[in-house]
Amino acid sequence: MIILAIESSCDETAAAVVRMSEEEREILSNTVATQIATHALYGGVVPEIASRAHIEAISPVVRRAVNDAGIELSQIDAVGVTYSPGLIGCLLVGVNFAKSLALSLGVPLVPVDHIKSHTAAAYFVSPGLKAPFLSLVVSGGHTSLYNVTRPHTFEEIGGTRDDAAGEAFDKVGRVMGLPYPGGRAMDELAAEGYNARLQGSAVPLLHFPSPAIADSSLDFSFSGLKTACVNYIHNLRQKEGIDRDGALPKEQMAEIAAAFTDSVTEGICRKLKSALEETGHKKLVLAGGVAANSHLRKAVEKAAAQCGAEVFIPPVSLCGDNGAMVGAQTYFEYTAGVRADSDLNAYASGEGAAAAQALKMRKIEK
Ligand code: KG4
Ligand code: ZN
Numbered sequence: 001m002i003i004l005a006i007e008s009s010c011d012e013t014a015a016a017v018v019r020m021s022e023e024e025r026e027i028l029s030n031t032v033a034t035q036i037a038t039h040a041l042y043g044g045v046v047p048e049i050a051s052r053a054h055i056e057a058i059s060p061v062v063r064r065a066v067n068d069a070g071i072e073l074s075q076i077d078a079v080g081v082t083y084s085p086g087l088i089g090c091l092l093v094g095v096n097f098a099k100s101l102a103l104s105l106g107v108p109l110v111p112v113d114h115i116k117s118h119t120a121a122a123y124f125v126s127p128g129l130k131a132p133f134l135s136l137v138v139s140g141g142h143t144s145l146y147n148v149t150r151p152h153t154f155e156e157i158g159g160t161r162d163d164a165a166g167e168a169f170d171k172v173g174r175v176m177g178l179p180y181p182g183g184r185a186m187d188e189l190a191a192e193g194y195n196a197r198l199q200g201s202a203v204p205l206l207h208f209p210s211p212a213i214a215d216s217s218l219d220f221s222f223s224g225l226k227t228a229c230v231n232y233i234h235n236l237r238q239k240e241g242i243d244r245d246g247a248l249p250k251e252q253m254a255e256i257a258a259a260f261t262d263s264v265t266e267g268i269c270r271k272l273k274s275a276l277e278e279t280g281h282k283k284l285v286l287a288g289g290v291a292a293n294s295h296l297r298k299a300v301e302k303a304a305a306q307c308g309a310e311v312f313i314p315p316v317s318l319c320g321d322n323g324a325m326v327g328a329q330t331y332f333e334y335t336a337g338v339r340a341d342s343d344l345n346a347y348a349s350g351e352g353a354a355a356a357q358a359l360k361m362r363k364i365e366k
Helices: 036-040 047-069 088-105 114-124 165-176 182-198 223-240 250-279 294-306 323-335 350-365
Strands: 002-007 012-020 025-034 078-084 109-113 133-138 143-150 153-159 283-287 310-312
Touching (some): 002 047, 002 088, 002 323, 012 047, 012 323, 025 047, 025 114, 025 323, 036 047, 078 088, 078 114, 078 350, 088 109, 109 114, 114 133, 114 143, 114 153, 114 283, 114 323, 133 250, 143 250, 153 250, 165 182, 165 223, 165 250, 182 250, 182 294, 223 250, 250 294, 283 294, 294 310
Parallel strands (some): 002 078, 078 109, 133 283, 283 310
Antiparallel strands (some): 002 012, 012 025
16 A cells, blocks of 8 residues: 655654555655754744744645645555644644644554554565564654554553653753754764774773663653763763863763663663563564664674664654654554544544543543
8 A cells, every 4th residue: 555654743844655464664755854954043943943843844745745745635555643642733743734634645644653654664674574573663752662563563661750751862962062952962072982992092091870660660760871971971071171051071971972872772672682582573673763873783783682672773765754654654553453543533642642542432431
């Protein structure tokens, strides 16, 4: 079937056309209009500005996705849309557009969860990927471990108790003066740090706390790591007589990024190994924006191999928010019978979406 999918949960307006069946998983087009340059001025996403930018971009982005796919609108079998979680004003733009489009084409409208979609990007890596499997979604808003029993059934078995991994990357990057969002720049800087270590760097090696909670849970906490890193940077500036926002010596920054990355990869891999052991899964998906991190990808591949598990990580181009991942998840929701009516709403949190669904079911039963 041919699916048109829309994503607008945060700062990317995205649409894609995908062809999906049990054997076939093909991306026909994948268009993303990013707002990064706008939000970079403020050092973070400004929700009001983001919603307005989505309103401007959504029509041209969807039109371009259809044109790039080389299809007619009449060939679309279903419209999928991210309805939760995310910034409410942003989600509403995508949901409303998708509703109108599905109505005008006379095709089913399928509501899709953003986190499940991140995981679904992995279906494009290998047609061999089939549930059940373990999934870790590491993004700007989430760090959650899921027992995926069926493609549309996700049971959360672990997650962050405070900040998400991406938030920590971005905050540390910002304090070091790296371009927004800091994740990608931290990745490159850490590579320099690791190289310098190999060449016997003169900078003392650093060690920050692990984000893995020191108990038998599968939970994380990134706020301690983030704060330790930020405090270290502030102290270093004071010691070196550098202004509050002044540039630190490059070698020091590279070592900070490497040590921060060490903690992230060690903590994540420790809990991943426990989760693989506890669930007995032999397949693992790593997804979300932070899954683009080159060091994390390597470390997770190694950890999975040590547990005898096969690992599926989407290509970097499908790790950040995009429409293709929504299209893949739309297929599985659609085949499970999930449909939305014209009263579909958007929900900032997964819990909000679940509560609204439960309320609707109670009304129908009455
Ligand atoms: O999944 P995503 O695009 O949006 C959310 O759903 O949150 O994730 C965005 C996050 C940002 O925090 C960004 O800095 C981070 O992914 N990110 C990275 C890398 N590329 C993007 N973090 C670490 N290393 C990267 N290479
Ligand atoms: Zn995302």
